Amino acid sequence: MSYQEKLICGQFVPLLLGCAYFFGVLHVGNRPWSLLWAIVLIVALQIVYFIVVAIFSKKEERDERDRLIEYKAYKVSYLSLMMLGGLWVWALVAQTFTTAQLTSPGLIIAVWFGVEALRTGTQLVLHRTSVSA
Amino acid sequence: MKTKMKIGNQVRRLRFEHGEMTQQALAEKVGATRQTVLAIEGGKYAPSLELAFRIADAFGVGVEEVFQREYSE
Numbered sequence: 001m002s003y004q005e006k007l008i009c010g011q012f013v014p015l016l017l018g019c020a021y022f023f024g025v026l027h028v029g030n031r032p033w034s035l036l037w038a039i040v041l042i043v044a045l046q047i048v049y050f051i052v053v054a055i056f057s058k059k060e061e062r063d064e065r066d067r068l069i070e071y072k073a074y075k076v077s078y079l080s081l082m083m084l085g086g087l088w089v090w091a092l093v094a095q096t097f098t099t100a101q102l103t104s105p106g107l108i109i110a111v112w113f114g115v116e117a118l119r120t121g122t123q124l125v126l127h128r129t130s131v132s133a
Numbered sequence: 134m135k136t137k138m139k140i141g142n143q144v145r146r147l148r149f150e151h152g153e154m155t156q157q158a159l160a161e162k163v164g165a166t167r168q169t170v171l172a173i174e175g176g177k178y179a180p181s182l183e184l185a186f187r188i189a190d191a192f193g194v195g196v197e198e199v200f201q202r203e204y205s206e
Contacts, residue, residue, distance in 0.1 A: 002168050063165040064181055065172060127168065130177035 003060040005127055006053050012120040014045030019113045023106070035105035068133060069126040077119035084111055140179045141203040144170070147192045163187040 001009075022038035062070075091097050101107070148154045156170045163170075165184060172178035173188075180188070189196040 002166070004166070004168070060166050061164075063169050064184060065169040065178055066166065130172070132179055133181075 002127070003053075003057050004062065004066050005124060006057055007050075008120055008123045008127075010046060010049045010053055012116055014042050014049055015113060015116050017045055018042035019109055022109050035108060038105070038109055065131065069123055069131055072126060072131065073119045073122040076122045077115045080118055081111075081115050084115070136204045136206060139176070139203040139205060141176065141201045142173060143199055143201075144174045144188065147194070147199060151192055159188070159191060162191045 018038050018041045021041060022034065088102060092099070092102055144159075148156070148159060156174070157167045160167045160170045163184060164187065165180075169178065169180070169184075173180055185196050185200055189199045192199065
């Protein structure tokens with residue numbers, strides 16, 4: 001695994017662990033503090049992961065291909081986030097779900113996880129396959 | 134029928150002709166990562182003009198000696 005791939009995983013693996021902790025342990029009802037705890041845990045895990053990668057891996061500067069892959073992956077996640085945002089507004093207007101359900105920490109974390117999973121997956125796939133501008 | 138253009142390259146051959154230069158050495162010389170050199174050699178990535186010229190400069194040849202057009206139906 002290249003240095004850039006390790007960094008990509010470094011953003012996602014802590015999120016995966018944080019989400020597992022959130023849905024497995026913290027998520028009891030609609031407590032707002034559980035979202036805050038999950039965010040604190042994810043950020044702390046990311047810091048630890050990046051320190052470990054910095055110690056044990058040879059640093060490589062990003063080049064034009066890495067930037068192109070990142071741009072494409074962010075585009076995919078941005079479009080999916082826009083689509084989910086549209087669905088959220090529709091659900092709010094159509095009153096398909098209650099406001100409490102639509103603003104629950106579980107939904108926020110799930111959307112964050114989904115979009116990040118899509119971005120990470122896109123980046124890892126493009127790193128292993130071909131990419132063109 | 135529209136013809137498709139692919140960019141072929143001689144990077145691997147030129148590396149070996151230049152004292153069996155490693156991908157890492159070439160990457161450092163042109164300011165790219167080894168993964169990018171690997172992707173270029175495998176035809177999985179077409180570099181920017183700037184990087185293409187840097188690679189050609191690293192081998193001391195013209196850019197057309199490194200990269201060629203390949204047409205297919």
